[in-house]
Amino acid sequence: MIAIQQVVKTFKNAAGEFTVLKGVDLTIEKGQFVAIIGKSGSGKSTLLNMMTGIDRPTAGKVFIGATDLYAMSESKRSLWRGKNMGIVFQFFQLLPMLTLLENVMLPMDYVGMYDVDERPRRALELLTLVGLEKQAGKLPLAVSTGQQQLAALARALANDPPLLVADEPTGNLDTRTADIVIELFQHFAEQGKTVVMVTHDPSLTERTSRTIIISDGEVVNETLAQAFPLLSHRQMLALTKQSVRQTVAPGKVVLSRDQHVDQLYIVVSGQAEVSIERKKHASAVARLAAGEFFGEVELLRGGKAVATVCAAPDASLELLAIPHEALLAALKDSPLTEAALTRIVQHRVGDGK
Amino acid sequence: MKPRWRKVLSDLWDNKTRTLLVVFSIAVGVFSIGVISGAYVIIKNDMSASYAANHPANIELRMEDFDRDFLTSVQNAPDIESAVGRRIFAIRARPVNSTQWAALDIVAVDDFKKNDINLLTPISGAPLPGKREVVVEKKVLKEFQVAVGEDLVFELSDGSTQTLKVVGIVQDPTTGADDFLAPPFVYVTMSTLPTLRQPDAFNRVYATVDSGKNDEAHIRNVSADLVSRIEKNGKDVSRSRIALTNEHPLASTVNAILGILMALGILIVFLSSSLIANTLAALLNQHLRHIGVMKLIGGRANQIFGMYLVLILAFGLLALLIAVPAGGQGAYGLALFIADKLGFSLLGYRIVPMAFIIQIAIGVLVPLLAGFAPVIEGSRITVLSAISGEAGRETAGKPTPGAKRESRWEHFQVRAAQALLRRGIHLPRPLLISLRNTFRRRNRLILTLFTLTMGGAIFIAVFNVRTTLFDYMDNVGHYFVADVTLDFEKPYRLSEIENVARQVPGVVDVEGWAFATAEVLFPDGSVAENLTVLAPPAGSKMVDAQPVAGRWVQAGDTKQIALTEGILRSFPNLKPGDLLTVKTNGRTDHWQVVGFFKFIDREGLIAYGTYDYFSREANLANRSVSFRVVTDTHDQPYQRALSEALDQHFRASSYKLRQARPGLSALDNATESLDILVIFLLIMAVLTAVVGAMGLTGTMSMNVLERTREIGIMRAIGAGDGEIIRMVIVEGMVIGSLSWLLGLALSVPFTYLLSTIVSLAVFETPITVVFTPLGYFIWLGLVVVLSALASVVPARNAARLTIREVLAYE
Amino acid sequence: MSATSSALIELLDVSKIYATEAGEFPALRGINLAINAGEFFGIVGKSGAGKSTLLNMITGVDHLTSGEVLIRAGRDVSVHHLSENDLALWRGRTMGVIYQSFQLLPMLTLLENILLPMDLCGLYRPRESRRRAMELLELVEIPEHANKLPAYISGGQQQRVAIARALANDPPILVADEPTGSLDSVTADHIFDVFEKLVTRGKTIVMVTHDTGLMPRFNRHLVLSEGEIIS
Secondary structure, eight states: OEEEEEEEEEEEETTEEEEEEEEEEEEEOTTOEEEEEOOTTSSHHHHHHHHHTSSOOSEEEEEETTEEGGGSOHHHHHHHHHHHEEEEOTTOOOOTTSOHHHHHHHHHHHHTOSOTTHHHHHHHHHHHHTTOGGGTTSOGGGSOHHHHHHHHHHHHTTTOOSEEEEESTTTTSOHHHHHHHHHHHHHHHHTTOEEEEEESOGGGGGGSSEEEEEETTEEOOHHHHHHOTTSOHHHHHHHHHHOEEEEEOTTOEEEOTTOBOOEEEEEEESOEEEEEEETTEEEEEEEEOTTOEESHHHHHHOSBOSSEEEEOTTSOEEEEEEEHHHHHHHHHHOHHHHHHHHHHHHHHHHHHO | OOHHHHHHHHHHHHOHHHHHHHHHHHHHHHHHHHHHHHHHHHHHHHHHHHHHHTOOOSEEEEEEEEOHHHHHHHHTSTTEEEEEEEEEEEEEEEETTOOOOEEEEEEEESOTTTOOSSOOEEEEEOSSOOTTEEEEETTHHHHSOOOTTOEEEEEOTTSOEEEEEEEEEEEOSSTTTTOTTSOOEEEEEGGGGGGGTOOSOEEEEEEEESSOTTOHHHHHHHHHHHHHHHHHTTOOEEEEEEOOSSSOTTHHHHHHHHHHHHHHHHHHHHHHHHHHHHHHHHHHHHTHHHHHHHHHTTOOHHHHHHHHHHHHHHHHHHHHHHHHHHHHHHHHHHHHHHHHHHTOOOSOOOOOHHHHHHHHHHHHHHHHHHHHHHHHHHHTOOHHHHHHTTTTSSSOSSOOSSOOOOOHHHHHHHHHHHHHHHTTOOOOHHHHHHHHHHTTSHHHHHHHHHHHHHHHHHHHHHHHHHHHHHHHHHHHHGGGOOSEEEEEEEEEEHHHHHHHHHTSTTEEEEEEEEEEEEEEEOTTSOEEEEEEEEEOOTTOSSOOOOOSEEOOOOTTOSSEEEEEGGGGGTOTTOOTTOEEEEEETTEEEEEEEEEEEOOOOOSSEEEEOOHHHHHHHTTOTTEEEEEEEEESOOSHHHHHHHHHHHHHHHHHTTOOEEEEEETTHHHHHHHHHHHHHHHHHHHHHHHHHHHHHHHHHHHHHHHHHHTHHHHHHHHHTTOOHHHHHHHHHHHHHHHHHHHHHHHHHHHHHHHHHHHHHHHHHHTSSOOOOOOOHHHHHHHHHHHHHHHHHHHHHHHHHHHHOOHHHHHOOO | OOOOTTOSEEEEEEEEEEEETTEEEEEEEEEEEEEOTTOEEEEEEOTTSSHHHHHHHHHTSSOOSEEEEEEEESEEEEGGGSOHHHHHHHHHHHEEEEOTTOOOOTTSOHHHHHHHHHHHHOOSOHHHHHHHHHHHHHHTTOGGGTTSOGGGSOHHHHHHHHHHHHTTTOOSEEEEESTTTTSOHHHHHHHHHHHHHHHHTTOEEEEEESOGGGGGGSSEEEEEETTEEOO
């Protein structure tokens, strides 16, 4: 649905150049509900602007479906956006001179979707969907901020676009309304729409189908983030950069017992079989799936591999290998992660014995 | 420089468009006031100074021929300082290489060297003519091209011609100064008169008084005394005129016209001040954040007030820099133009201190006054509302918690749209946006509408005034129905002339008219007005009379006359049926006024009587010296051609024809001078329209600037360039059309006001106002075009904004 | 939180209620707070918790509904009993305010931006002002950009200038509303370094943030939620 290829965004001023996005690659599939999170200044809003066509990348390409977003003129892009994308802003951005109903009808007017007589009916349906049918004739100023955001959501849906993009949609809302907004997003994603939302609120990521972390203009490896959620974004990024992807053919050994280990492996896809030799008998202890890792025992306790790990025989195994020293450096600054890791190690070693 | 003054400087410099807009809007007002006040002072001074410098006569008498001895007796009359005799007669002339005759008046002067009244100002060539030479007044050059050293052909009364050399071109600011429609003058010495087959006799007395040269009553008494002395000596005085030495006879007319222009100039200042107020309000609005920051870091209201006051002063000073020199030039240019039209010369280029002071006062005070309210308001803003942006922007900033109430107007707009929708009238949202945007900045809209409406109303009114004036001239034309006027040297029988004239193809009707001249007397016996009585035959087809009071003269009337309203100047309470004391043919008589009509009074008043009575009085029953001819077609070229034909025909038939004049020619000059006036009014109207359009441009730019965020949203939800541009232009046109509707109404009082002032100044009589749709339609077209143009640039700027710039994330 | 009569900043039962069409919206509910001289004090809370409103009560930028704010810098002042004009002058001399969006005047150079408060409050002679402004630029470590316009430096540098400007009249108190909110993490760190340097020099800093991760860096902090202090 969305393919971002090597996108670089550099802002220039007399003080010099400031690169906000440093070659981002990202693919988002149809029907996903994606949260893009990151600290302020990380470049998450800029990344979103690259997807909406609100800003131009300095280099790289953005495809939405089959459309090359930046091959169009600004004016054409506006029209295309009106038809294919619904945008929800943090500050709602309803036009103050139009009633809620008129605000919802406006995108249909601009791109000429739906019959003239059908537009008010459809707009009212959308307002009903977000629970604002009683406020339809009011001006934005006359309703609460939460209601404004719900109306903005209805407006984003006006032309029934396959893609919804939201920048901090809950940033200015009380928790109750924020809840409703997220529920609606989930509902739309279930219906097959793709929803991309930028937020700085990590609690929202529990409710999305995918979380993309941006730190200092780069995308953090999702598997890594999943495996070590308690690391800071900067640490995640540093590890992302030092990690290496490996593909292992089905059944092949990744790590043999007593082999010297200086990396930690995270399963990206496929499954890893962990086996311990007991009385010359290799017995499988566990199967590790995506997001799970191995090599942590050796990381914390030192020494040689305590088990043999090989790719499950049915499929090839994708791994992310992180050098031990990099991880140890990260753990020093993140006692929470270290504690969590220690717990896992204790648990696994206990299991092993 | 202190940082706060550096900020003021940057505010001035960084947004050059806005600075230029404000500076120009101040400059337009200052310029127009400078031009008019400067021209007013220059003309008021120079017109009379140039007039007085040429020793104008205080008394001018038209009388039957007299000789040098008789002149001596005039010179010796009491309280006469000096008196000269001249002979003035009409003649036709043309350059040798042309066939086009022009009507001129020849002025024969006895001894130019001794002449000390109505002096001539040399322009080129010899200042004085010798024997068989002429010098021409420069107005002659408007009739045909002739240079010093070239010859003019004069047509004498017997039909023969004489060729005389032009030796000089002069200006005569005094002779005929009261009548800028008089034919131009050619000057000869008395010794040239035999050559022109004229007797060596004077027919005019020009005299100055000994004392009280500027005392109208005194001069009037001296004149009356002189006339009675002359008449006791058996000479008829057909007309007398008095004038002050140091006041140009047309001074009051010119001043009145300058007064109208001045009023319009003040209006432009007024309008530009509303433009300034608008721009400054927007500027302060954009600066709210700056004001908030300054207050936050210790700035007090009076410091901020001071900064913006200095900014406004700077705007004013910049405007003065442009407008004062331009205004000075313009003032002199306008003065020069008027001086040229009226035949006097200026004392040279100069800066008028008065105009200078007025300009500076306006350039400084008007912006200060206009900016006072917005600046006070801006400097009182609280830090919170300034920083949060809620005071300036409408809703675009961070929303405040909770909801506000809809204003009544917003409520009305929403309900109106819903009501329309229920009736099936579907206003598309983009149009709704334009319409509602129009009314969002209410104060700004009101000021913009005010300027644009005023400009439009004046524009429309000027067209109405023009039509009114020309309608009046048309009305006057009803008394000039004749297509050709034939004037003979001596009386001929009516039937005879009619027969001869009918021999020329195209002649439909011929009438002989009788004439009388009279002086209307005040009860104390002094002369109030000069009167010329035109006496067409009863039931004349040549006068399409439209009396405004009483009735027209009719068959059987004797001492009854219909009179122009001009008489009311001297006898404000005169009513139809009243008697006037007149002096005619040396006798005092009483004539009854039967009705009034409208006419342009110059060189005395016009009255109509019956041919039967006045021809008998003149002993010319069934005869006349003046005939009116009606032709089968009435356009000017035809009239001109036929008057040529009649001229040749009568001369060929040995009639002593003085001249044959096309009927409308007399009106031509008058129309032309009215056109000049109308052009001036139009220029002022266009200036006001320009100020209005500038106001609209400013408003649209400010609107767009304040709504950049909204424009970004529209783009984000699918609006292309076209939609954005259309939205802005439609808003501009809505404002334009609204101002047109308002201007429609406002133009009515303006038309009445302007027409009355102009006609009082020019015709010295009130006027019947006539409306024309022309101005309304032209202004409609203009205002639509102007408002579209005024919005195009802001609209294009709006379309050029990228969304990121607009929505710039916090 | 107990009120101490020697505290530099003291809030006594401060409430702020916004009236809206939907009814009254209490942004602050009876806040009692004392901040001592030399503290680096954090006000932490989610957006909408009322932390900016609380800051506005301290600076006197917004009016309170009830309660009192006392500031004992030089003389004792009840902030909300000053006239608008006196408040402006008092604030200019007593308090430096720093916002998330820097709020530099775009048409003035960095040096001039720092000179402006001195110009407006008239505490220093022109020559002294200049010297002082340069010193402050050195303090925030960007003297080399003194004559540049704000648009030509990065956001972090702009915030440094804003801090220098806040220090122009040598106020005892610095108040900062999300000063690192628009900055990337490295730059934000630098700004914090500057703040810590200032605290060691005896300034009192009150800072508002939504970032709970910053809590360890304050001497003391409170957490605000729904207009009330919850910890």
